[in-house]
Amino acid sequence: MNRAIVYTNPGTIETEVIEKPIEEPAPGEVLLRLHYSGVCHTDYGICTNVFATLPPTPKGQIGGHEGVGEVIKLGPGTTSLKLGDLVGVKWSASACLSCGNCLEGGETTCPAGTISGFMTPGTFQQYCLAPANYVTPIPRSLDPAGAAALMCGGITVYTALKRAEVKHGQWVVVLGAGGGLGHLAIQYAVALGTRVVALDVGAKEEFCLGLGARAFVDFTKFAGEEDGGEQLAARVKELTGGAGAKVVLACSSSNKSYAQAVGLLGFRGTLVCIGVPEGGPEPIGGANAGDMITRELKIFALKSGNRADAKECLDIATAAGIKTRYELRPIDSLTQVFKDMEEGKINGRVVLDLR
Ligand SMILES: [Zn+2]
Ligand SMILES: [Zn+2]
Known part of the structure; x- marks a missing residue:
């Protein structure tokens, strides 16, 4: 039987482990025995229905x-993988690979694509079907549990840095630096030769500096929106030798964090929107055309990365020794994990042990 974690009552953090039959792979598919799944903040959002831009999550969603996990059965006609291969499942469960978006590399926005863990059964289960041409081969030299968290967190932050065209020596500010995305963002930014200023709550200072950040700022010590984020911007400017950030990676899903992000940018700075804001849509605070023209700013967003981004993300992790900091927890602990996320108690990632 397949033990799977389902969202019992979407809108709340209730989950339960159920048993269901193991399915057979269709042509072009493989059956995977999943060993590990990372828990992303977006899973919390999907379980609790906080994204105004998405339809409500169905009851019983995996x-x-x-x-x-490991490939344990090949669907008819599948030749690109073999039994025993170790592969990863990403945010995009599938993409058509032939539409305009896909041809430009935007597989995660393919109109015919499916999303793992939303409307399509995800990775919170022991057995999972996946298209053979869309899973990501995982190098055996990587820790497989840590590699699980690279399948969304790692790919997303690496793709953000790649598309922001970071160069050696530039200052990168990571918002939500101690979280699942943020702690990987610090490591990828350092591996790509940039200097990192990490922003998070004070308790995460040691953790962030230990990952290679040059400086840490406890944003709670600065006035919030009352001063338009001016004091915080001044502190970041000071830490970056007066220049301000070349790139700001907004890894946190809080609208408050976005409200202060634009102010941290220096000349021709780029804000990359990564964390999906929870609650209703709000404009990105501090962004106005006049100021954007004056500083020649750029703002863009991305939804994780494509197959090529995934491969590069894993290659860099292997070459640079990037390590997911995670806590391994049992399959029946998801509700508790969501609780800990709500309380901001998690450093890095939680990875569920599905073995
Ligand atoms: Zn994710
Ligand atoms: Zn497509």
């Missing part, structure tokens, strides 16, 4: 979009 969540999860950061899986690593």
Whole structure:
């Protein structure tokens, strides 16, 4: 039987482990025995229905979009993988690979694509079907549990840095630096030769500096929106030798964090929107055309990365020794994990042990 974690009552953090039959792979598919799944903040959002831009999550949804497992059965006609291969399942469960978006590399926005853990069964289960041409081969030299968290968190932050065209020596500010995305963002930014200023709550200072950040700022010590984020911007300017950030990676899903992000940018700075804001849509605070023209700013967003981004993300992790900091927890602990997320108690990632 397949033990799977389902969202019992979407809108709340209730989950339960159920048993269901193991399915057979269709042509072009493989059956995976998943060993690990990372828990992303977006899973929490999908379980609790906080995204105004998405339809409500169905009852009984199997969540999860950061899986690593072994190929145990090939669907008819599948030749690109063999039994025993270790592969990863990403945020995009599938993409058509031939539409305009896909041809430009935008597989995660393919109109015919499916999302792991939302409307399509995700990686919070022991057995999972996946298209053979869309899973990501995982190098055996990587820790498989840590690699699970790279399947969303790692790919997303690496793709953000790649598309922001970071160069050696530039200052990168990571918002939500101690979280699942943020702690990987620090490591990828350092591996790509940039200097990092990490922003998070004070308790995460040691953790962030230990990952290679040059400086840490406890944003709670600065006035919030009352001063338009001016004091915080001044502190970041000071830490970056007066220049301000070349790139700001907004890894946190809080609208408050976005409200202060634009102010941290220096000349020709780029804000990359990564964390999906929870609650209703709000404009990105501090962004106005006049100021954007004056500083020649750029703002863009991305939804994780494509197959090529995934491969590069894993290659860099292997070459640079990037390590997911995670806590391994049992399959029946998802509700508790969501609780800990709500309380901001998690450093790095939680990875569920599905073995
Ligand atoms: Zn994710
Ligand atoms: Zn497509």
